Amino acid sequence: MTETIAFLIEKSIVAAGFFVVVLGVVAYATLGERKIAGYFQDRHGPNRAGPWGILQPIADGVKFFAKEDFIPDRADKILFVIAPTFTFMAAGFIMAVIPFGDRLTIFGREVLLQIADINIGILYILAISGLGAYGIVIGGWASNNKYSLMGGIRTSGQLISYEIAMGLAIVALLLDHGTMSLRTIVMQQSGAIWHWSVFTHPIGFMIFLVSAFAEASRMPFDLPEAENELVGGYHTEYSSMKFGLFQFGEYTHMTLASGLIITLYFGGWSIPFVPIPENPGILWGLLTFCAFWAKTLLMMFVFMWVRWTLPRFRYDQLMNLGWKKLIPLGIFNIVLTAGLLLVFQSMGLTN
Amino acid sequence: MLPRDFIPVLITFLVVGGFAWITLLATHLLGPKRYSPEKMDTYECGVDYRDDARSRFSIKFYLVGVLFVIFDLEVVFMYPWAVNFRELGLFGFASMGVFLVILTIGLLYEWKKGALEWE
Numbered sequence: 001m002t003e004t005i006a007f008l009i010e011k012s013i014v015a016a017g018f019f020v021v022v023l024g025v026v027a028y029a030t031l032g033e034r035k036i037a038g039y040f041q042d043r044h045g046p047n048r049a050g051p052w053g054i055l056q057p058i059a060d061g062v063k064f065f066a067k068e069d070f071i072p073d074r075a076d077k078i079l080f081v082i083a084p085t086f087t088f089m090a091a092g093f094i095m096a097v098i099p100f101g102d103r104l105t106i107f108g109r110e111v112l113l114q115i116a117d118i119n120i121g122i123l124y125i126l127a128i129s130g131l132g133a134y135g136i137v138i139g140g141w142a143s144n145n146k147y148s149l150m151g152g153i154r155t156s157g158q159l160i161s162y163e164i165a166m167g168l169a170i171v172a173l174l175l176d177h178g179t180m181s182l183r184t185i186v187m188q189q190s191g192a193i194w195h196w197s198v199f200t201h202p203i204g205f206m207i208f209l210v211s212a213f214a215e216a217s218r219m220p221f222d223l224p225e226a227e228n229e230l231v232g233g234y235h236t237e238y239s240s241m242k243f244g245l246f247q248f249g250e251y252t253h254m255t256l257a258s259g260l261i262i263t264l265y266f267g268g269w270s271i272p273f274v275p276i277p278e279n280p281g282i283l284w285g286l287l288t289f290c291a292f293w294a295k296t297l298l299m300m301f302v303f304m305w306v307r308w309t310l311p312r313f314r315y316d317q318l319m320n321l322g323w324k325k326l327i328p329l330g331i332f333n334i335v336l337t338a339g340l341l342l343v344f345q346s347m348g349l350t351n
Numbered sequence: 352m353l354p355r356d357f358i359p360v361l362i363t364f365l366v367v368g369g370f371a372w373i374t375l376l377a378t379h380l381l382g383p384k385r386y387s388p389e390k391m392d393t394y395e396c397g398v399d400y401r402d403d404a405r406s407r408f409s410i411k412f413y414l415v416g417v418l419f420v421i422f423d424l425e426v427v428f429m430y431p432w433a434v435n436f437r438e439l440g441l442f443g444f445a446s447m448g449v450f451l452v453i454l455t456i457g458l459l460y461e462w463k464k465g466a467l468e469w470e
Contacts, residue, residue: 015363
């Protein structure tokens, strides 16, 4: 009984702690994005709230809370309120299975730096990220505004198309790893740097990366809110923190998608050439935690870099890329990976 | 009874969901309330509102929806195969090969039929 209570307390602390860390990263990602945009365009970006604009995310948050929270008369009241929480929750739930680090020993208790190491981690992620489309579609529909509705419908088409490509890329990865537990996948990539899946699955990585951009509806795939065509897309009618939750959800999705790319293709929390110790102390846990976030922040920089480099797709180009290029390429990649694995197996090589 | 591994997932649901709903409640209580009929009107770039937004839209979106259901089911079908691929060996490769050929023929068919064209 005490063991169960200790387990519950431990997991609650871990979950709340990681949520706070993710929220902090997300809040500062908004500042980082604007700073990076500023430097790309040869200007300073936000620099009034605190030194180097460091208090900007807090100022933004306070402003969101102080704004009027209204529901347009023609909107569907209940769905209008549910939609933003749905988007945010679908993005945030992914956090549950991402391995943020290895283990650490504290107060004589071995704590896993991952909220839940379930054996169907990848299925869980696909299921939850599939829910993300609902928040946007419900929001677009409930607003009863033509721009919102168009944004919502476009989103549903985009998200479901790229989900297939993403699924196909993951199948090729699973062929190699033979497990759906994200922790085991990270462990298999530890050791030498060439154990990282990005070197063994380059085609799958490219498909996954493009799909991840589309799923997070980041530039060049930000058609759901294409501001020069659709005003604000699905969140045209939203104000105050309801809009804030949509925005937050988008950045949370980007953060955790980066974390997922790192976990699947860049060795997650493992540090290259450093073996995993038998009895980890606090230091080892913190090191792996920092390694994970260092890689993830670098990946998030790539997301922002691409945003300020590439122009937006047209909708037919977007669908062509998804259905006519990525899906055939994904099927080809599965056959190629499976064939190569069979050849290596018959030659007696394990990897 | 829920397996032990999944209890932390439920805790995450509570933490994230709780944050989202408390934020919404707080903004509802903290923000000002000033009603005006113009503000509550639907935004149409300044033009007077006309016609309900929920009218007809392109059939293409339905088509994509149907194709998605078919393809996504087939991808889900592949997961258990992929995880057990090393034990299944050549037999597994051949049987999934047949399945993939049928899947590719389906994709080519809809391609030729123009279901993937957006003009």
